[in-house]
Amino acid sequence: MLIANLLPLLHRYSLGFDLVAGPDDTVTLTVIPRKIEGKAGIPEAGETRPISITASASEIDAELARGAEGALGQLITTRKTLADQIAEQREAAEAAKTASAEAAKASAAPARAASPSLSASPSPSALPAEAKSSEPKSLW
Incomplete structure (x- = not known):
């Protein structure tokens, strides 16, 4: 029964048992999920x-x-669901x-293509066509 219940975890992890x-004839069963050797990805700490x-x-x-x-x-099902959600988020x-x-x-490619045409436009310090170079620039 134990192994059948742990099959969902065994698909994702290697398992250790303790x-x-x-006291008083109680037993503590601890199931320790570990990364499967050779499997890609690192499990989250919660997993x-x-x-x-x-x-x-x-x-x-x-x-x-x-x-x-x-x-x-239920705990295994919850962990599997959380692990699936984490994988989907990744x-x-x-x-x-x-x-x-x-x-x-x-977006960088069109900007590079448009940059040569921008350099062809007159610079802000260039004189207007009707201004003469000997006359001072006017603010008006």
Whole structure:
């Protein structure tokens, strides 16, 4: 039952387990998600945070028997959803970055093409055509 419940996590991470006996016949089960060797991308810190359940052995068994409806199943589903959202946001950010770079290149190209025509226009200090070079410039 445990492995079947953890399959969604196993698709994304390598998993480590820690079982510790506690007082009054309680058990703490800790599931530790880790990056899969050779898989691209670095998991977020929240994705690799350990999952701990502390209860009696029979309570943990009963909770695991509930499958996706149990606490562990719901937590795994939530983490998978969050990980998917993070991945989508990363993809959207990369797409926006690429689009922005392409837009900057596209707007720079027409500006470069238009710049030679701007240099052909008279400079602000040039005299008007009707003014004579021997006359002082007028502000009016």
